[in-house]
Amino acid sequence: xxxxxxxxxxxxxxxxxxxxxxxxxxxxxxxxxxxxxxxxxxxxxxxxxxxxxxxxxxxxxxxxxxxxxxxxxxxxxxxxxxxxxxxxxxxxxxxxxxxxxxx
Amino acid sequence: xxxxxxxxxxxxxxxxxxxxxxxxxxxxxxxxxxxxxxxxxxxxxxxxxxxxxxxxxxxxxxxxxxxxxxxxxxxxxxxxxxxxxxxxxxxxxxxxxxxxxxxxxxxxxxxxxxxxxxxxxxxxxxxxxxxxxxxxxxxxxxxxxxxxxxxxxxxxxxxxxxxxxxxxxxxxxxxxxxxxxxxxxxxxxxxxxxxxxxxxxxxxxxxxxxxxxxxxxxxxxxxxxxxxxxxxxxxxxxxxxxxxxxxxxxxxxxxxxxxxxxxxxxxxxxxx
Numbered sequence: 001x002x003x004x005x006x007x008x009x010x011x012x013x014x015x016x017x018x019x020x021x022x023x024x025x026x027x028x029x030x031x032x033x034x035x036x037x038x039x040x041x042x043x044x045x046x047x048x049x050x051x052x053x054x055x056x057x058x059x060x061x062x063x064x065x066x067x068x069x070x071x072x073x074x075x076x077x078x079x080x081x082x083x084x085x086x087x088x089x090x091x092x093x094x095x096x097x098x099x100x101x102x103x
Numbered sequence: 104x105x106x107x108x109x110x111x112x113x114x115x116x117x118x119x120x121x122x123x124x125x126x127x128x129x130x131x132x133x134x135x136x137x138x139x140x141x142x143x144x145x146x147x148x149x150x151x152x153x154x155x156x157x158x159x160x161x162x163x164x165x166x167x168x169x170x171x172x173x174x175x176x177x178x179x180x181x182x183x184x185x186x187x188x189x190x191x192x193x194x195x196x197x198x199x200x201x202x203x204x205x206x207x208x209x210x211x212x213x214x215x216x217x218x219x220x221x222x223x224x225x226x227x228x229x230x231x232x233x234x235x236x237x238x239x240x241x242x243x244x245x246x247x248x249x250x251x252x253x254x255x256x257x258x259x260x261x262x263x264x265x266x267x268x269x270x271x272x273x274x275x276x277x278x279x280x281x282x283x284x285x286x287x288x289x290x291x292x293x294x295x296x297x298x299x300x301x302x303x304x305x306x307x308x309x310x311x312x313x314x315x316x317x318x319x320x321x322x323x324x325x326x327x328x329x330x331x332x333x334x335x336x337x338x339x340x341x342x343x344x345x346x347x348x349x350x351x352x353x354x355x356x357x358x359x360x361x362x363x364x365x366x367x368x369x370x371x372x373x374x375x
Contacts, residue, residue: 070148
């Protein structure tokens, strides 16, 4: 079950700054549980950012990213009221997304 | 020839001094870097994720009475959250004792929701994989006091009593290592690894602490509360584990908060 996400998008000086928080364990596959068994790989693989439905970031990330990651993006253009959508998909195929209007 | 010799000597002197300077400048650089890192994590804090979770838990009907905590009185009236955290710990007439946020939440869980103390405290300190209900609730409620000045109760006799007990406990040495809180938090300039140890009986040290707890801890991805901090300090001092919401922990939190009062609340913060 995907936990909550949080997003903040602000437009200023011809740029749109997007900051997004994600809930994810981001397991590296290297860690062992208390019983000594490997905790399986479990991490976000792709992150996409859309501005008014147009993909502006199509990113691939890996286990090197911390648990509950925070990302921020600066996108050229964008205005107040534009729709920003951030979505991720992890290596198990689970997805989550959030959208907000640029403030 | 002679001048060259002197110059060479001067270089020698310089060369002798340089290694002595490097550690201090490095220490300053790393301190600056730590500050920069703190600022970066403060700007997009995962504590906000716990706030979202806490809000859902606050509104979720639970316990034998199947009611939510929305009618819980945190001191400003039933269900009032805005600024409530900044006024804690304080004396509560209905319980006839001083309570901090978590103790009050526990009180509401047992009275409003009809849960037993045992079931409500079964898992008060969570893990990264499974945060506890108390932690998420603390994040949500503390966040509603952002910008409010920390103003815990200081006038009721029981509040004064709790402060005095907390102060006494702070300096009271006990346990197999004969430690008190002041053993670590009693002298300026002390650190444990990269963590500066604030001298918590001094207002200037206590203020930023009070203004930023509870907090998200980046190194183990957990949300930590003041009750946890007291519990874990006692563990590190090799003392018997204090009861959750006990007179001892509440007294220490009261002493700390009263010492650091007046600072606008900026939390839930971020810890290394």
